[in-house]
Amino acid sequence: MYQPPGPPQEPPPKLYPLLGEENIRKLLRYHYELLSHSEIKDLFPTGEELNKSAEKNADFFIQILGGPPYFSQKYGPPMMRARHLKFSINYKKREIWLQCFFKAIQKLKQEIEFPEKEEKKFKEFLIRFSEWMINEK
């Protein structure tokens, strides 16, 4: 199995105080909506299950960005790389995942104040962290 360099050493930026829970949920709903129409849509569930996935992902992001530890409370230790091993994820799929996330950020930025510097740090985190999910060349 392919092993990317890592794991990422830099901690995620503490964006929770800036964005708040509802905006982080919104961001992940946009992300999952975009994923569900992307070239990697077949990896993801549909309908109500897709909504659940978006909320589960939001729980994770709220936690790592400095908010309440919803993900660990509901689902146990994050172990994100391990949780992704049952899906085959290569660099191409990761690129599509990232582009959907960046578009979701664009969409949120039309609605709220999201300082350029914070956006840059967040994207850098996503680039690093998503490489760690890759398990296939």
Ligand code: HEM
């Ligand atoms: C590299 C590209 C990535 C792909 C293709 C990918 C794909 C997937 C898929 C197919 C699932 C299962 C369905 C679902 O629950 O949505 C999933 C779950 C999840 N992903 Fe990703 N993912 C990627 C990167 C990431 C990254 C970088 C993060 C966080 C920073 C993340 C966070 C999560 C979480 C929290 C779950 C729920 C895990 C669970 O089921 O317990 N993913 N991902």
